[in-house]
Amino acid sequence: MALLWRLLPLALLMAVLIGLPPLLGAGLQNAMTNMLIAALFAVAFNLLMGQGGMLSFGHAAFYGVGAFAVMHLMTAIDRGGLSFPTPLLPLAGAAAGLIVGLITGWFATLRSGVYFALVTLALAEMLHSLAPHWEGLFGGEAGISSMRMPWGGFLFGRVIEIYYLTLIWVTLCIGLLYAFTRTPFGRLTLALRDNEERVRFLGYDAHATKMIVFAVSATFAGVAGGLLAVSNEQTNYELFSTHVSAQVVLHTFVGGSTVFFGPAIGAAIFTLFAYLVSDVSRSWLLYQGVIFVLVMLYAPLGIGGVVMLHLRHWARIPWRRMAAPYAGATAATLLVGAGAVMVVEFLEVLFSPHYFALRRRADMGWPEFHRFGTSWEPFGLATWVPPVLLLILGLLVLLRLRRRIVALWEEVHEQAAAEGRGEA
Amino acid sequence: MLEFVIVSTLNGVTYGLLLFMVSAGLTLIFGMMGVLNFAHASFYMLGAYIAYSITRTIDFWIGLLVAPILVGLLGVLVERYLLRRVHRYGHAHELLLTFGLAFIFEELIKLFYGDFPVNYAMPAYLRFPAFSLFGADYPFYRIFIGLVAIGMFVLLYLLLSRTRAGLVVRAAERLPSMAEALGHNVPLVFMGVFGVGAALAGLGGAVAGAFFPTNPNMALELGVIVFVVVVVGGLGSIEGSLVASLMIGVFSSFAVGLNWSLARLFDLVGLGDWARDLGGLMTLTLSSISGTVPFLLMLIVLLVRPAGLFGERN
Amino acid sequence: MSADAVLELRGIAKSFGPARILEGIDLSVRRGERHAVIGPNGAGKSTLFNLISGLFPPTAGSILLNGREIAGRPPHRINRMGLARSFQITNIYHRLSVFENLRIGVMARHGLRFSMFRPVSGLRAVNAESEALLQRIRLERRRDQPAGDLTYSEQRALEIGMTLATGPEVILLDEPTAGMSQDETHYVIELIREVTEGKTLLVVEHDMSVVFSLCDRISVLVYGELLATGTPDEIRANRAVQEAYLGEEVA
Numbered sequence: 001m002a003l004l005w006r007l008l009p010l011a012l013l014m015a016v017l018i019g020l021p022p023l024l025g026a027g028l029q030n031a032m033t034n035m036l037i038a039a040l041f042a043v044a045f046n047l048l049m050g051q052g053g054m055l056s057f058g059h060a061a062f063y064g065v066g067a068f069a070v071m072h073l074m075t076a077i078d079r080g081g082l083s084f085p086t087p088l089l090p091l092a093g094a095a096a097g098l099i100v101g102l103i104t105g106w107f108a109t110l111r112s113g114v115y116f117a118l119v120t121l122a123l124a125e126m127l128h129s130l131a132p133h134w135e136g137l138f139g140g141e142a143g144i145s146s147m148r149m150p151w152g153g154f155l156f157g158r159v160i161e162i163y164y165l166t167l168i169w170v171t172l173c174i175g176l177l178y179a180f181t182r183t184p185f186g187r188l189t190l191a192l193r194d195n196e197e198r199v200r201f202l203g204y205d206a207h208a209t210k211m212i213v214f215a216v217s218a219t220f221a222g223v224a225g226g227l228l229a230v231s232n233e234q235t236n237y238e239l240f241s242t243h244v245s246a247q248v249v250l251h252t253f254v255g256g257s258t259v260f261f262g263p264a265i266g267a268a269i270f271t272l273f274a275y276l277v278s279d280v281s282r283s284w285l286l287y288q289g290v291i292f293v294l295v296m297l298y299a300p301l302g303i304g305g306v307v308m309l310h311l312r313h314w315a316r317i318p319w320r321r322m323a324a325p326y327a328g329a330t331a332a333t334l335l336v337g338a339g340a341v342m343v344v345e346f347l348e349v350l351f352s353p354h355y356f357a358l359r360r361r362a363d364m365g366w367p368e369f370h371r372f373g374t375s376w377e378p379f380g381l382a383t384w385v386p387p388v389l390l391l392i393l394g395l396l397v398l399l400r401l402r403r404r405i406v407a408l409w410e411e412v413h414e415q416a417a418a419e420g421r422g423e424a
Numbered sequence: 425m426l427e428f429v430i431v432s433t434l435n436g437v438t439y440g441l442l443l444f445m446v447s448a449g450l451t452l453i454f455g456m457m458g459v460l461n462f463a464h465a466s467f468y469m470l471g472a473y474i475a476y477s478i479t480r481t482i483d484f485w486i487g488l489l490v491a492p493i494l495v496g497l498l499g500v501l502v503e504r505y506l507l508r509r510v511h512r513y514g515h516a517h518e519l520l521l522t523f524g525l526a527f528i529f530e531e532l533i534k535l536f537y538g539d540f541p542v543n544y545a546m547p548a549y550l551r552f553p554a555f556s557l558f559g560a561d562y563p564f565y566r567i568f569i570g571l572v573a574i575g576m577f578v579l580l581y582l583l584l585s586r587t588r589a590g591l592v593v594r595a596a597e598r599l600p601s602m603a604e605a606l607g608h609n610v611p612l613v614f615m616g617v618f619g620v621g622a623a624l625a626g627l628g629g630a631v632a633g634a635f636f637p638t639n640p641n642m643a644l645e646l647g648v649i650v651f652v653v654v655v656v657g658g659l660g661s662i663e664g665s666l667v668a669s670l671m672i673g674v675f676s677s678f679a680v681g682l683n684w685s686l687a688r689l690f691d692l693v694g695l696g697d698w699a700r701d702l703g704g705l706m707t708l709t710l711s712s713i714s715g716t717v718p719f720l721l722m723l724i725v726l727l728v729r730p731a732g733l734f735g736e737r738n
Numbered sequence: 739m740s741a742d743a744v745l746e747l748r749g750i751a752k753s754f755g756p757a758r759i760l761e762g763i764d765l766s767v768r769r770g771e772r773h774a775v776i777g778p779n780g781a782g783k784s785t786l787f788n789l790i791s792g793l794f795p796p797t798a799g800s801i802l803l804n805g806r807e808i809a810g811r812p813p814h815r816i817n818r819m820g821l822a823r824s825f826q827i828t829n830i831y832h833r834l835s836v837f838e839n840l841r842i843g844v845m846a847r848h849g850l851r852f853s854m855f856r857p858v859s860g861l862r863a864v865n866a867e868s869e870a871l872l873q874r875i876r877l878e879r880r881r882d883q884p885a886g887d888l889t890y891s892e893q894r895a896l897e898i899g900m901t902l903a904t905g906p907e908v909i910l911l912d913e914p915t916a917g918m919s920q921d922e923t924h925y926v927i928e929l930i931r932e933v934t935e936g937k938t939l940l941v942v943e944h945d946m947s948v949v950f951s952l953c954d955r956i957s958v959l960v961y962g963e964l965l966a967t968g969t970p971d972e973i974r975a976n977r978a979v980q981e982a983y984l985g986e987e988v989a
Contacts, residue, residue, distance in 0.1 A: 055516050055519070055520075107723070107727055110727060111726060111727070111730060113515065113516075114460050114515065114519065115726055115730050117460075117519070118460075118651065118655055118722070118726055119723060119726050119727070121648070121651065122652075122719045122720075122722045122723040122726065123719075123723065125648055125716075125719045126716050126719040126720060126723070129713070129715035129716040129719065130708075130713060130716045133708055133709075133712035133713065134708065179857070180854055182857045182858060182859065183853060183854040183855065183856060183857060183858055184845050184850045184853040184854070184856075184858045184861065184864075185850075185851075185852055185853055185854035186854065186858070187834075187838060187841070187842065187845070187858055188842060188845070188851075190831070190833070190834060190838075191831045191834060191838075191839075191842045193833075194831040194832055194833050194834060195829060195830065195831050195832075197829065198825075198829045198830070198831070198900070199842070200812070200813045200814050201791060201813045201814070201817060201822070201823060201829075202814075202817060202822075202842060202843045202846050202900070202903070202904055203814050203817035203818045203843075203846035203847070203851075203904050204814055204846055204851055205812075205814050205851070206814070208852075209851070209852075212852060216854075242644060242648070246523070246527065249520070249523065250524075250527075253520060283531065283535060285527070285531050286528065286531035286532065286534075286535060288527075289524055289527035289528040289531055290528060292524040292527070293506075293521065293524040293525060293528060296510060296517065296520055296521045296524055297506065297509055297510060297521070300510070300513050300517060344535070347535060347536070348535055351535060351536050351537070351538070352538075353538060417887075
């Protein structure tokens, strides 16, 4: 019965992922494809981080290598006449990821901690700086492009077809990665994360173990890159950039690195919001950065971690007393968010070249500007008082409720500790 | 040829000194607090932009003076209110936080100044040639950057070795708990070091931004090279970052102008055409991979001798 | 080499730069015996353990395990040759359950180092052995709790359990009763006595009553040198040992 409860959210999710897209426009379908790819990339990354305890700042290397490998295969099919099933294209990404992962992994895992992170950064930057000059392999600055070929009765021309192909691959891969965590080796990597020294003293070659984890993570990152190549039909050296490596780090930690599905949640939320919000605001990346920093400061376990915490202590949480503070905190957060967004969006307009041109036309005065469907006076009280008020009010409420919530949670932890000691 | 060598050396040394200005703070911070500050190059960028704004509204020299101070204050705030909060979650967490901050700083710059370069330039009276070399003028400002860096190094060295505050800083670097037990306010020291490091980077930005392009990407571009410098020099060693900065500065300056490739090497044995036909790695010129070699060096150092040239073996 | 010596140290010395920690150690541990290493703090006992278990190589000398040289070998190799150690500062996997902590070691014993194609829940032998070990260290009721949540002495018991999980022939225990009350000490010592039946035990200890009741032979380490080796009675009677270390404690 308990198993059914656990599978229910997953089943619901799959139902939505399968049933919803045909009802959406091509733009949203493409966004969902990207969301799936980002989710797989993040889960693959977290195999190294959350499972193995190794923070990589250069995972874009395997992502990019996978994409280019698939791109070359596609070119060989498209122009070279090679016969290969289109749906299996991402396998090239896996192979490339595996090979490059094994080689770089051997080097990288010789070091740990910040040195490990720097090694991965160096490797990715080497590729990033080399690729635009290496015409043959990476197509120089322009990159490589190709076309998907029809196969098995499918044209693979429509976005929805690519979406389902991606969904199958991502589900399979995430499923494999989950199964991996349940194998002896998977349990070993968790131990490695907690206490590498002890693992060595229990008879395991820690370096070889870390190298294999690294390679597996790189393999699945390569699949993600391969799926991107299939979807976009073009790749270029920018896939190796720090921006790409940064994105996966952001997704993973906002979603929560200690929970298996955390990174997927982070990736899904950020990519979906990026798609929805990027049309309406140019400051999307700023919001992303701020959310990341806020999570790092106040919710270090990430969204997934917070969810798991609640699930773990479900029975112990005094819901009746918790409900009001939680509702209040949510409302306050929305207030603060609204206020902050207003301020940022106003500033964004006021400092934009477009507004500067308006000012020029008004003899360097300060004409009204438009945002959120209305016009605002740059120095008017009606413009700034509402958002500032929202911010102050929201922050005050949050600060008060925070103390209450923290106190309630201390009770929960006390109770858990007492139960552990056998007293409750 | 001689012209190339002299100009490249001069360029390399001045660029290296600029790198040093930024990396000195980073290596100091890491050596003392164990935090690799990903936002360090952001302080460099902020220094440039703040100096730009002050130059436009008030005066260039005021900008050079005030920008580093403001950036230093920002650094102090960052350490006190942000970094210290996540200190208990471990070094990886601190790293990630600075990572996020770098992100935010870049986006804030884009918000206020636009996603394109700004015209931050030195005042006209500084735009004279220092001397003429083989018919071409060598700009004085490049030398100026180098002089500021040298002056800063001397000041830093004197501060650390001759003053009481410097002594406390060095003690806190070696054994923070001991220094605290002896009554020194180590958290204050940390805050101060972080602030000074940030101010140094800000000074570098204020000075260099007037000569090199000032755009929102400058933090990222310089940032990764600065990491190479501190790793090669040795995390925590200021002398190391000076040597490494000069090495990498000179190398980059030379490499950018050289069209050597492996194929040309094969020319010496008559196999040049064969090599060129192979393409790929064979035809890559030194100038194209000039950006890659520093990372290769960083990789080699990390794998062979992580302590770098002057760092302490852990 | 004596016929029944399972672990033998010959001329072992260890320096860290100019600091000489150990000098001229000759020690022979007989098969099946319980051997204690005692000495004042800073005498080099933990360094000795670190050398034997492979954390770092000796500056000079050799260490033989069943006649095979293990000095300078990496820890995982030495463990696979049949030697395991516990740590003075508890070295467990805090976020894994107690059961898992034990299972990691058991998996190693079964050679499952890179097994990634079947679920760990299906490994009947491994799981059964882990359960058995769990019962031997008497932590059944803490089976699924994160190891980090255990009390100090429970963690020490787990520490010992993990050491045993790899099925070693020679067991090194580094101050197993450190920081424990009388009752807890008694409990842990009985546990150690039980689980080291038929195995060879080398234990660093400060509690003299433990040492004298549990061990067959004692070696005394003072300032990096081995002062004496012998039965508890011999050691008690040894004048040099009395002067250097035991003082009035033994009377």
